[in-house]
Each structure stands twice: as C-alpha cells, then as structure tokens.
Amino acid sequence: MxxxxxxxxxxxxxxxxxxxxxxxxxxxxxxxxxxxxxxxxxxxxxxxxxxxxxxxxxxxxxxxxxxxxxxxxxxxxxxxxxxxxxxxxxxxxxxxxxxxxxxxxxxxxxxxxxxxxxxxxxxxxxxxxxxxxxxxxxxxxxxxxxxxxxxxxxxxxxxxxxxxxxxxxxxxxxxxxxxxxxxxxxxxxxxxxxxxxxxxxxxxxxxxxxxxxxxxxxxxLSTSLEHYYKRKKKYLKTDLPDFYNADLKKIFLLPEDGRKKSKLASSYLRRQRKFLVTILAPWTKERKIIINQILNKLIFRSRESKLLLPEDEAQMQSALIAYLASLLTRYRMTGRWNPKL
Structure with missing residues (x-):
C-alpha cells in the first residue's frame, strides 16, 4: 500500500x-x-x-x-x-x-x-x-x-x-x-x-x-531535486542546434517587413509550444525535452531579432513544422543539425 x-x-x-x-x-x-x-x-x-x-x-x-x-x-x-x-x-x-x-x-x-x-x-x-x-x-x-x-x-x-x-x-x-x-x-x-x-x-x-x-x-543522495534537474537538463542540452537568421527569415518577417498590427513571433511560439511538441514528438520520435529546448532557442532568437508573424499564419505554421521536423529527423538519422529550407 x-x-x-x-x-x-x-x-x-x-x-x-x-x-x-x-x-x-x-x-x-x-x-x-x-x-x-x-x-x-x-x-x-x-x-x-x-x-x-x-x-x-x-x-x-x-x-x-x-x-x-x-x-x-x-x-x-x-x-x-x-x-x-x-x-x-x-x-x-x-x-x-x-x-x-x-x-x-x-x-x-x-x-x-x-x-x-x-x-x-x-x-x-x-x-x-x-x-x-x-x-x-x-x-x-x-x-x-x-x-x-x-x-x-x-x-x-x-x-x-x-x-x-x-x-x-x-x-x-x-x-x-x-x-x-x-x-x-x-x-x-x-x-x-x-x-x-x-x-x-x-x-x-x-x-x-x-x-x-x-x-x-x-x-x-544529498543532491537537491533542484540541482538534480539542472544537471539533467544540462546533460540533455548538449549539442543542440543553433538557429540561423537566414532560416528564420524564411518563416517569419523582419521588423521592417511587418505591419503595425503584426504579432511577435516569439509570443506566438510560446503560446503554441504545447501544440508543436504534441505534433512533433510522435512524428520525429524525439524526446519532448529536446523539442522544448529547441523551441526555447527558437523563441530567444526570434525575440532577439524582433521577428514578426506573416499575414498568412497557416502557411507559416506549416513551414515551421516542416522545418523543425526536418531538423529533428535529420539529427536522429545522421547525427547532424543544419537542414536547409
């Protein structure tokens, strides 16, 4: 019991x-x-x-x-x-x-x-x-x-x-x-x-x-749970890909190309995190923690460059999912990050 x-x-x-x-x-x-x-x-x-x-x-x-x-x-x-x-x-x-x-x-x-x-x-x-x-x-x-x-x-x-x-x-x-x-x-x-x-x-x-x-x-074990998870996340984070602005520009818009009412790409990614993980995990067979860490990098780079959502969000979402799926699948099959759109 x-x-x-x-x-x-x-x-x-x-x-x-x-x-x-x-x-x-x-x-x-x-x-x-x-x-x-x-x-x-x-x-x-x-x-x-x-x-x-x-x-x-x-x-x-x-x-x-x-x-x-x-x-x-x-x-x-x-x-x-x-x-x-x-x-x-x-x-x-x-x-x-x-x-x-x-x-x-x-x-x-x-x-x-x-x-x-x-x-x-x-x-x-x-x-x-x-x-x-x-x-x-x-x-x-x-x-x-x-x-x-x-x-x-x-x-x-x-x-x-x-x-x-x-x-x-x-x-x-x-x-x-x-x-x-x-x-x-x-x-x-x-x-x-x-x-x-x-x-x-x-x-x-x-x-x-x-x-x-x-x-x-x-x-x-005298390790605190907090330290245990910090160490675990750090271990899984090794060799994660970097995101190149050239790739992101093919999905999102630069500030000068957007409209006054254009939404921030970083905000969209935060809202859609759960959806993206749910879609990508079974498709790519990658661990959810890895997908989340990749999304964290993507959110950071999008916020850093002040990228915006295009008018056609549906087309953008399809391109984003295809990009991430390509990235994750290539890594699982070859051990390399860096797919090209």
Whole structure:
C-alpha cells in the first residue's frame, strides 16, 4: 500500500529544495511495487532464480558486475512523477507498459552480470564486440532494420551490443511478445533464440543479490531535486542546434517587413509550444525535452531579432513544422543539425 509523505502537498518550489534522501522513499510502499513483482514472477516462470537487489536511485541502470537494479526515484510516487513531467516535459516509464519494458531490459543486464555470458565467443558472434566505445546516448538508429528487436523506443537495441542483448532478453521475457511469430524471418530472431538457450543452461541456478552500498542509492543522495534537474537538463542540452537568421527569415518577417498590427513571433511560439511538441514528438520520435529546448532557442532568437508573424499564419505554421521536423529527423538519422529550407 502506498505510504503518505509529508512532502506530497508541498509546492514545486518547496519540493525542489529537498534533497533526494530526504524523500525517504521505499519501493515496498510505492505503487510500482506490484509491477516489480510481475516481472519477478515472469523470471520464475521462465525457470530463472536470480535474486536481484532492487533499489531506488537517480536513474535506470544495473551497476557493472552486480546483481542489482536502480529504479529512478521519480517513478516511485505520483507527486514525483508530476514534478518530472513539469521539469522534463515527459516522464519515461510512468506508463505501466513502459515500466515493465524498462525493468525487463535491466534484468537482461543483471543476467549477464550474474553469468558473464558476454565474455563468450558465441555471444560476441551473435551480438557483436561489447568492448567498443560505449556511447548509447549518441547513437543514430536505423528505424527499419530487422537485425534488432523492438522493446524500448528509439531502437535502443542498436546502441551497443550490451543493449542489444538486454533488449533481446526483455523481448524473450515478455509473456505477451509472441516473439517466435513477430520476428519470424527477421535476423533478430536468432538473438532471442540464443537468449532462450542461455536461459535453459542457467535454469534454476541460484544467484544471490548484491550486498553493501549501492551506486547513487536514494537513501544517501544529498543532491537537491533542484540541482538534480539542472544537471539533467544540462546533460540533455548538449549539442543542440543553433538557429540561423537566414532560416528564420524564411518563416517569419523582419521588423521592417511587418505591419503595425503584426504579432511577435516569439509570443506566438510560446503560446503554441504545447501544440508543436504534441505534433512533433510522435512524428520525429524525439524526446519532448529536446523539442522544448529547441523551441526555447527558437523563441530567444526570434525575440532577439524582433521577428514578426506573416499575414498568412497557416502557411507559416506549416513551414515551421516542416522545418523543425526536418531538423529533428535529420539529427536522429545522421547525427547532424543544419537542414536547409
């Protein structure tokens, strides 16, 4: 049963002042605990006896070579999920289906940590060399590739061999994935089949959970929520594009070209922010926080240049959406910003 906390009714401003450890969160008292139990049952049903230490941390991860999983603190309570959405314009894992997918993925890493299967030649032949540079946040996916399974969004299996294995494990573990049918005639099928062969090999082999102090354990994190979100936004903001006046002039008007009653482009963008994010996020598959940060830059440059709306707002809006979609899609596919209108 979910526990009541004194900080639940605090304003966002006051809540942000608290340190993460002051939240005094417990998985057993959270509304996500039944979901954790669901995945643990899936493991048992598959014959795996991996007693994993699950704890509350600052993000999703399984510490290297440990039988443990960190679950983000903001997923453990509705009030914290609300704050996450406000600060980051999204809350990854708040939907039950997404949470289950993420947790199954992390159990894939735990399986490897427990049995060291990634050291095997056969594993490397199936998934690739996992000793290459590891930068999953910078990868560019091939959306239509059939060499990889689909579990977490953004084709995360393509990020690195370790993630490819974890995603394949997650698909194998999901009782509703119907992977034998869905991935029939896909090269990715052999990866899930290999996971299944490994599971049979280690069936019923008991593994004990990690002990001792865990990395980024919420119980000991002295970082305030305010600092946590500042750091998180700064990390996601790296390599955002700059907007060139030449591009913006093709969408908006210069002050001397407008009329007396012409509206400011920056004001329009602020009003239409939610609409633009809603349109662009599913179309481009980009994170809402990135789209919002791009819009912030666009608003700043428009205000700086005192750009105005043209008379035909409908045509302008179409051009703006096309420009932003081109910008975001090009980046996802090539890793480069700088489309030309």
């Amino acid at each position: 979910e526990t009541e906390y004194a900080w639940e009714e605090l304003s966002d401003q006051d809540l942000l002042k608290l340190r993460i450890r002051d939240l005094k969160l417990r998985l057993e008292n959270s509304d996500i605990y039944p979901l954790i139990q669901t995945v643990e049952k899936e493991l048992r049903d598959k014959g795996l006896s991996i007693q994993t230490r699950l704890y509350i941390g600052d993000e999703w991860f399984s510490p290297e070579d440990t039988v443990a999983i960190s679950i983000p603190f903001f997923l453990t309570h509705p009030r914290l999920r609300q704050l996450e959405r406000k600060m980051m314009y999204d809350c990854e894992g708040e939907k039950e289906a997404d949470f289950l997918k993420l947790l199954r993925h992390e159990f894939g890493h735990v399986f490897d940590h427990a049995f060291k299967v990634s050291r095997r030649k056969k594993w490397k032949k199936v998934f690739g060399d996992n000793t290459k540079d590891y930068q999953p946040e910078a990868y560019r996916a091939r959306p239509y590739s059939r060499n990889f399974v689909h579990n977490i969004s953004d084709q995360y299996a393509q990020a690195h061999p370790d993630e490819d294995f974890a995603e394949s494990f997650a698909v194998w573990l999901d009782p509703k994935s119907n992977w034998r049918v869905f991935y029939k005639n896909w090269p990715a099928l052999k990866k899930v089949q290999y996971v299944e062969s490994l599971s049979r090999e280690f069936s019923e082999k008991k593994v004990l959970p990690a002990k001792g102090r865990m990395i980024a354990d919420a119980k000991s």
